[in-house]
Amino acid sequence: MSHILIGLDEIRAAAAALPPQVRRTPLLPLVEELPGGGSLHAKCENLQQTGSYKLRAAFTALMRLSPEERARGAALSSSGNFAAAFAWAGQTLDIPTTVVMMQKTQPYKIERTRQMGARVVLCENRFEARFETLKRLASEEGLVAIDHLEDRSVLCGHGTVGLEIVEDLPDVEVVLVPVSTGGLLAGVAAAIQALRPQVEVLGIQPEGNDSTWRSLQAGHPVSVPEVQTLCDALTSTRPGNLPFAHIQALVSGIERVAETEIVRAVHWLADSAKLVVEPGGAVGVAHLRPWAGVPRLAGRKVCVLLSGGNLAPERLAGFLTCSQGKLPA
Amino acid sequence: MSHILIGLDEIRAAAAALPPQVRRTPLLPLVEELPGGGSLHAKCENLQQTGSYKLRAAFTALMRLSPEERARGAALSSSGNFAAAFAWAGQTLDIPTTVVMMQKTQPYKIERTRQMGARVVLCENRFEARFETLKRLASEEGLVAIDHLEDRSVLCGHGTVGLEIVEDLPDVEVVLVPVSTGGLLAGVAAAIQALRPQVEVLGIQPEGNDSTWRSLQAGHPVSVPEVQTLCDALTSTRPGNLPFAHIQALVSGIERVAETEIVRAVHWLADSAKLVVEPGGAVGVAHLRPWAGVPRLAGRKVCVLLSGGNLAPERLAGFLTCSQGKLPA
Numbered sequence: 001m002s003h004i005l006i007g008l009d010e011i012r013a014a015a016a017a018l019p020p021q022v023r024r025t026p027l028l029p030l031v032e033e034l035p036g037g038g039s040l041h042a043k044c045e046n047l048q049q050t051g052s053y054k055l056r057a058a059f060t061a062l063m064r065l066s067p068e069e070r071a072r073g074a075a076l077s078s079s080g081n082f083a084a085a086f087a088w089a090g091q092t093l094d095i096p097t098t099v100v101m102m103q104k105t106q107p108y109k110i111e112r113t114r115q116m117g118a119r120v121v122l123c124e125n126r127f128e129a130r131f132e133t134l135k136r137l138a139s140e141e142g143l144v145a146i147d148h149l150e151d152r153s154v155l156c157g158h159g160t161v162g163l164e165i166v167e168d169l170p171d172v173e174v175v176l177v178p179v180s181t182g183g184l185l186a187g188v189a190a191a192i193q194a195l196r197p198q199v200e201v202l203g204i205q206p207e208g209n210d211s212t213w214r215s216l217q218a219g220h221p222v223s224v225p226e227v228q229t230l231c232d233a234l235t236s237t238r239p240g241n242l243p244f245a246h247i248q249a250l251v252s253g254i255e256r257v258a259e260t261e262i263v264r265a266v267h268w269l270a271d272s273a274k275l276v277v278e279p280g281g282a283v284g285v286a287h288l289r290p291w292a293g294v295p296r297l298a299g300r301k302v303c304v305l306l307s308g309g310n311l312a313p314e315r316l317a318g319f320l321t322c323s324q325g326k327l328p329a
Numbered sequence: 330m331s332h333i334l335i336g337l338d339e340i341r342a343a344a345a346a347l348p349p350q351v352r353r354t355p356l357l358p359l360v361e362e363l364p365g366g367g368s369l370h371a372k373c374e375n376l377q378q379t380g381s382y383k384l385r386a387a388f389t390a391l392m393r394l395s396p397e398e399r400a401r402g403a404a405l406s407s408s409g410n411f412a413a414a415f416a417w418a419g420q421t422l423d424i425p426t427t428v429v430m431m432q433k434t435q436p437y438k439i440e441r442t443r444q445m446g447a448r449v450v451l452c453e454n455r456f457e458a459r460f461e462t463l464k465r466l467a468s469e470e471g472l473v474a475i476d477h478l479e480d481r482s483v484l485c486g487h488g489t490v491g492l493e494i495v496e497d498l499p500d501v502e503v504v505l506v507p508v509s510t511g512g513l514l515a516g517v518a519a520a521i522q523a524l525r526p527q528v529e530v531l532g533i534q535p536e537g538n539d540s541t542w543r544s545l546q547a548g549h550p551v552s553v554p555e556v557q558t559l560c561d562a563l564t565s566t567r568p569g570n571l572p573f574a575h576i577q578a579l580v581s582g583i584e585r586v587a588e589t590e591i592v593r594a595v596h597w598l599a600d601s602a603k604l605v606v607e608p609g610g611a612v613g614v615a616h617l618r619p620w621a622g623v624p625r626l627a628g629r630k631v632c633v634l635l636s637g638g639n640l641a642p643e644r645l646a647g648f649l650t651c652s653q654g655k656l657p658a
Contacts (some may be wrong), residue, residue, distance in 0.1 A: 026355040026378060046603045047357060215366035221346045269640060274605040274638035307602035313596060 003245035006152060006187070008194040011159035022056055023049050026158045027168035027303070028178060030273050035291045036298035037197055039046040041172070043165050046277050046309030048281035050116070052185065052305050054078075054085035056100075057157030061146050062089050062155050070095045075128035075143040077101070077123075079180075079235045080109030081308050082148060087118030088313065098143055100133045102126075106232055119142070127223075127237040148183065149240030157185040162191025165303055173198060173300040176284035179212045179254060180234040180306045182243030188305065190251040203254040204283040206231045206262060212239040212247065213254040220244075230259050230327065232279030233308055261286040263327060266319045269306070278311040332574035335481060335516070337523040340488035342432065343389045347489060350421055351385055353624050356632070359602050364620045365627035369472040370501070372494050372505035375606050379445070381562070382636050383511065384488030390475050391418050393482050395500065399424045404432070404451075404456050405473040406459035408509075408564045409438030409475060410637050416447030426547035427472055429462045432454075435561050437641035442630060453652030455568040456552075463529075478569030491520025494632055501528060502629040505613035507636045508532040508541045508583060509563040511572030514610075517634065518579040532576065532583040535560045535591060535613040541568040541576065542583040562609030562637055590615040595648045598635070607640040608648075 031040040045053035055134050060076060073096035077088045083099040090097030097118040101110060104125045113120055124131040131147070138145040148154050164176060165188070175192060177185045182203070189201040205213050208229025215221045215238070223238040240248065247254075262279045265286035269277045279283075284304030288294055311319075318328035354376050360369040369606060376383035402425035405415050412428040413501070419426030426447040430439060433454045443448050452462040460476070467474035477483050494504060504521060506514045510549050511532070517529040537558030544550045544567070552567040568576065576583075591608045593614035598606045606614075613633030617623055640648075647657035 022362070023358060026357065028355065029352060032350070032378075049361075051603060151424060270605050270645065271642045274380060276599050276603040313600045313649040316599065317649040320642040320646040320649075 002250055003242050005246055006155050006159060006190050006248060008191065008272035009185070010156045011163060011191050013056055014153070014156035015160040017063060018056060021049060022059060022163065023047065029306070031291070034298070036295065038202070038298055038300045038302060040288065040319030041169055041301070041303045042273070042275070043161060043303055043305045044153050045161060045242060046275060046281055046306045050088045051082035051308055052085060053158065053161055055089060056084040056160050057154040058082065058085040061151060061154045062093055062095055065095065065144060069144045070123055072142050072144055073098065074146060075100065075134055075136050076146045076148055077139050078148070079233060080105055081233050081310055082212035083109065083113040083120070084116050084310070087113050087116035091117035098137060100128065100130050100137070106312065108315070109232070110309065112310070114152045122191060123289060127235070148240045149181050152242065155183055155190070155242065155246070158187030159191040161305065164189035165278040166195045167194055168303070169303055171195065171301060172183065172196070172295055172301045172303045174200045174202065176202050176204050176233060176302065176304045178283045179205045180209070180236040180280070182212050182239035182247050183262075184305070184307060185251060186246030193250045200252045201250065202252050204287050205256050206234055206283060207258050208254050209234055209237070209255050211237055212244070213256055214240050215244055215245065216247065216254055216297070230262055231280035231283065233278060234283070254285050254318065257283050258288040260325060261289060263319055263322065265289055266316075270316070270320060274311045275306065278308050279307045281306045281308040323327045334575055334578060335484050335488060335519050337520065339515065340492060340516070340520050341594065342491040343482070343485035344492050344563060346392060347385060347388060348421070349548030350543045351388060352376065352546070353493065356494065360620070362649060363627070365512065365624065367628045368616065370498055370632045371604070371631070372490060372632055372634045374490060375604060375635045379417045380412045380637055380639040381410035382412060382490055383411040384418060384487050385638070386483040387411065387414040387418035389482045390480060391415075391422055391424055394424065398473045401471050401473060403475060404429065404463055404466050405428050405475045405477055407477070408465050409434055409442070410562050410639055412438065412442040412447065412449070413445050413639070416442050416445035416636060420446035426485045427466060429459050429466070430461065430476045435641065437644070438561070439640065440536055441473065441639070443480060455471060478510050479520050481571070482514055486517070486570065486573070487513045487516030488520040490634065491517035492575070495521055495524045498630070498632055500630060501529065501632050503529045503626055504529050505533050505616060505631065507563060507609055507612045507632045507634065508534045509538070509565040509609070511568035511576050513542050513579060513634070513636060515572035515575030515626070519575055524580045529581045531581050532581065533616050534583055534585050535563055535612060536585050536587050538563055538566070539585050540566055541573070542585055545576065545628055546574055559591055560609035560612065561643050563612070584616050586612050586615040592619060592648055592651065594618055595645075599645070599649060605633065605638045605645060606635045607637050610635045610637040
């Protein structure tokens with residue numbers, strides 16, 4: 001199956017259409033001088049309204065609906081961050097929203113989604129069950145089901161993050177992006193490669209869910225049977241077909257990081273960088289820690305995308321107090 | 330005693346002289362629409378290098394030393410944040426630094442100061458003992474003692490934060506500033522009042538140390554006998570004379586906040602704003618929480634100065650897990 005990749009014009013159109021509720025998140029220095037040379041910067045989508053980058057795609061996907069579709073309402077499946085963003089954007093645009101979530105979703109994220117105004121429909125703990133439930137809601141209730149894996153407007157919304165990275169750090173050399181469905185990586189890579197083809201865009205996955213890494217090895221999207229990761233935002237058991245086509249064409253590679261390094265990264269970000277970042281958002285820092293560990297990136301200007309900051313306060317406390325190298329309870 | 334207040338030219342000169350190691354910290358939206366109208370923004374000096382605004386004054390104070398003075402080395406007394414900043418700036422400028430700290434200082438802050446390259450000299454747990462020890466070091470060892478309460482260059486360094494607030498939020502209406510010696514409030518008020526005389530600059534103190542509030546009531550600097558506050562960055566038992574003169578002339582007032590509200594503010598900043606802010610840096614948010622609580626500020630564009638983010642990870646964990654309204658262990 002061949003896919004037409006999203007283009008710079010589409011991403012720019014999505015950026016121009018973003019409402020003022022979407023924050024222009026800061027691009028901050030994290031470490032001005034890394035031990036082996038080079039510097040580390042962060043695109044802080046954890047500071048985005050609703051706590052993750054997903055708000056961009058939520059607006060992009062909802063705003064393209066016709067008045068008739070808006071009246072029917074829209075549905076999406078999500079592990080949490082897209083859910084909150086979708087609910088919030090729906091409330092802002094006065095579009096009723098329904099979110100399908102797996103029963104095992106963190107109660108914190110379910111509660112946030114409800115607080116932000118969406119109806120939550122729980123489904124069994126199977127990645128594919130989310131899509132089956134979505135399909136049922138579309139046929140039974142007439143909701144507009146948005147397939148976040150394959151929706152072109154979703155990728156364009158994600159791509160707006162890439163535009164801002166290049167605008168705010170024009171001489172960036174390496175960009176590290178968390179990977180679950182691969183959508184964020186695809187959108188960001190499309191924007192950055194169009195503007196700066198020499199920049200290396202790398203995807204980062206936790207060892208507990210390396211489905212896109214495996215897919216790249218296989219040459220086509222494959223599923224992992226089970227996901228065992230602290231990163232509750234990175235639970236997609238397979239990449240989307242459309243994201244995967246972008247990743248094959250535009251991305252330098254996928255790196256995997258150990259779960260214990262992710263704990264250290266969340267800890268370091270709170271303690272040293274004063275930023276609350278959820279485990280799935282911290283995988284880029286986990287890849288670089290300890291700083292001397294990635295000789296290939298030495299001397300280069302690196303930007304990590306901190307994709308989200310939504311973790312329950314008591315869970316963050318666990319990350320702050322567990323012994324280094326251990327996993328929090 | 331009359332004091333010549335610092336002027337805009339001096340503050341601008343300090344800003345122009347700041348080295349690139351001092352970060353231009355972001356001014357971020359925290360709440361775009363407050364319940365009673367208006368909006369809340371934050372000047373994020375918790376994201377400053379060394380974790381607090383003190384780095385600006387540390388450079389300003391050290392850079393004005395002559396080559397001969399630099400060779401002798403410089404000394405300062407500090408509760409922690411100025412210590413770390415002073416050590417770091419000294420190491421950057423190749424000036425040996427000594428910091429006098431009270432024995433009760435958080436071990437976390439003592440350790441950080443040493444890690445950043447300063448010698449630490451501990452003194453007894455009396456605010457005035459810090460100055461006595463400083464004096465002794467100056468006479469016995471020939472160190473250049475910087476009196477952070479009365480040093481003009483320190484206030485000018487602090488004032489650079491005020492310049493950036495006005496540059497980045499030109500239509501700001503109210504600025505809330507944490508108060509200990511009053512130096513930060515003095516410097517920020519001097520910059521802002523010179524540029525925007527209509528802006529209301531308010532100082533905020535914890536109930537456990539309201540020395541500057543008492544001083545304003547008395548009409549002259551007074552000491553409080555004892556300080557009992559969670560805000561280990563706000564432990565000065567009296568305002569400096571020079572800062573106090575600025576505060577009398579330029580500031581709309583001092584407000585006091587309950588310690589329990591400070592706990593809620595640290596919690597809210599981490600949970601909702603995804604920012605790690607230490608208790609002393611969170612007093613502005615504590616004053617505004619719950620949002621409907623300050624009718625006088627309703628409908629206005631408010632900026633809180635988040636002055637620092639240095640608290641031990643296990644202490645932050647305590648703030649995140651203690652019951653609302655209780656003080657952490």
